[in-house]
Amino acid sequence: xxxxxxxxxxxxxxxxxxxxxxxxxxxxxxxxxxxxxxxxxxxxxxxxxxxxxxxxxxxxxxxxxxxxxxxxxxxxxxxxxxxxxxxxxxxxxxxxxxxxxxxxxxxxxxxxxxxxxxxxxxxxxxxxxxxxxxxxxxxxxxxxxxxxxxxxxxxxxxxxxxxxxxxxxxxxxxxxxxxxxxxxxxxxxxxxxxxxxxxxxxxxxxxxxxxxxxxxxxxxxxxxxxxxxxxxxxxxxxxxxxxxxxxxxxxxxxxxxxxxxxxxxxxxxxxxxxxxxxxxxxxxxxxxxxxxxxxxxxxxxxxxxxxxxxxxxxxxxxxxxxxxxxxxxxxxxxxxxxxxxxxxxxxxxxxxxxxxxxxxxxxxxxxxxxxxxxxxxxxxxxxxxxxxxxxxxx
Ligand code: LCS
Numbered sequence: 030x031x032x033x034x035x036x037x038x039x040x041x042x043x044x045x046x047x048x049x050x051x052x053x054x055x056x057x058x059x060x061x062x063x064x065x066x067x068x069x070x071x072x073x074x075x076x077x078x079x080x081x082x083x084x085x086x087x088x089x090x091x092x093x094x095x096x097x098x099x100x101x102x103x104x105x106x107x108x109x110x111x112x113x114x115x116x117x118x119x120x121x122x123x124x125x126x127x128x129x130x131x132x133x134x135x136x137x138x139x140x141x142x143x144x145x146x147x148x149x150x151x152x153x154x155x156x157x158x159x160x161x162x163x164x165x166x167x168x169x170x171x172x173x174x175x176x177x178x179x180x181x182x183x184x185x186x187x188x189x190x191x192x193x194x195x196x197x198x199x200x201x202x203x204x205x206x207x208x209x210x211x212x213x214x215x216x217x218x219x220x221x222x223x224x225x226x227x228x229x230x231x232x233x234x235x236x237x238x239x240x241x242x243x244x245x246x247x248x249x250x251x252x253x254x255x256x257x258x259x260x261x262x263x264x265x266x267x268x269x270x271x272x273x274x275x276x277x278x279x280x281x282x283x284x285x286x287x288x289x290x291x292x293x294x295x296x297x298x299x300x301x302x303x304x305x306x307x308x309x310x311x312x313x314x315x316x317x318x319x320x321x322x323x324x325x326x327x328x329x330x331x332x333x334x335x336x337x338x339x340x341x342x343x344x345x346x347x348x349x350x351x352x353x354x355x356x357x358x359x360x361x362x363x364x365x366x367x368x369x370x371x372x373x374x375x376x377x378x379x380x381x382x383x384x385x386x387x388x389x390x391x392x393x394x395x396x397x398x399x400x401x402x403x404x405x406x407x408x409x410x411x412x413x414x415x416x417x418x419x420x421x422x423x
Pocket of ligand 1: 115116117118120141144184188213215216234235236237247365366367381
């Protein structure tokens with residue numbers, strides 16, 4: 030690594046993984062190219078053999094994408110990163126690398142809808158079985174493990190229940206029996222949580238969310254703690270071709286530079302919004318890691334640097350009142366996605382998690398009344414005034 034190990038998070042977010050543009054010294058270069066010219070036939074052969082580290086073809090590697098991979102791997106404290114075309118591509122790279130016919134997945138029951146839905150609809154076609162359990166209770170993870178279990182997969186805080194799982198406890202279980210643990214760290218980003226430091230083997234992101242943060246690209250990343258896992262994951266990404274595009278990588282690297290300050294501001298707003306919602310007479314319940322009423326409040330304090338920007342809540346009048354609220358928001362956008370600079374509101378049961386069966390939603394606590402809010406960096410008083418005027422319409 031070319032940088033001082035003592036640099037703080039924000040300094041690394043700006044500088045980690047930086048390469049120098051050898052031609053003009055550009056500070057923010059982009060290599061928008063599909064292929065790379067070899068110096069000679071022998072040089073090309075050596076690049077393919079791996080005895081020369083020269084670039085070959087953008088699906089295999091590209092300096093702009095590599096800069097982003099190195100930066101996120103550094104921030105997560107991992108061996109190496111694999112950038113992917115979307116967060117779902119990252120999820121599938123992990124599944125394809127560690128699941129196979131006859132193998133079994135144990136995962137938290139509240140995952141981003143498609144991360145679970147594909148395991149229940151697509152992967153059985155390839156002979157993969159699964160158990161979705163409440164991983165906020167580590168004993169449920171232990172009990173679900175079978176001799177053929179080959180991957181543990183968590184999301185914490187989980188989408189959309191905001192349940193918090195004890196990464197250290199689950200990593201201990203995983204290591205006792207030598208099964209890799211992957212944590213989807215999308216809701217925190219490395220700014221708020223470092224799963225690899227807590228013992229996870231892999232960490233993944235929808236970088237569409239906090240890491241890019243500007244609602245202008247879709248992107249994913251997997252970071253592996255060990256070289257062996259990194260190589261397995263990279264081989265899957267390269268061979269199925271779910272690579273990132275250089276322009277996508279360049280925009281994501283730009284977004285990453287302000288990750289810490291964006292989260293600081295949005296999180297400060299989220300705390301104010303959560304306190305406002307908790308006191309509102311029309312609100313039945315609020316789940317936010319910053320509120321002592323959160324079921325895993327103490328664990329959140331231990332495991333996360335801050336409570337984040339995601340809030341789930343229910344209105345006393347259930348879904349009907351929730352719809353009136355969502356339809357009347359003016360500043361906040363009624364849209365899926367999260368972790369960006371703008372405040373977004375959505376209804377998971379009919380939107381992001383609509384592909385799950387009613388039983389799966391019920392078991393995971395994804396009720397019809399649950400409304401999810403991703404708090405942005407606007408002025409807190411404006412977000413609260415927006416919620417207030419919409420709640421007055423209920
Ligand atoms: N993991 C988590 C935790 C997510 O929230 C998402 C997307 C993904 C993976 C997949 O990433 P993508 O392919 O979209 O980059 N979550 C979304 C959500 O809650 N609303 O819209 C997308």
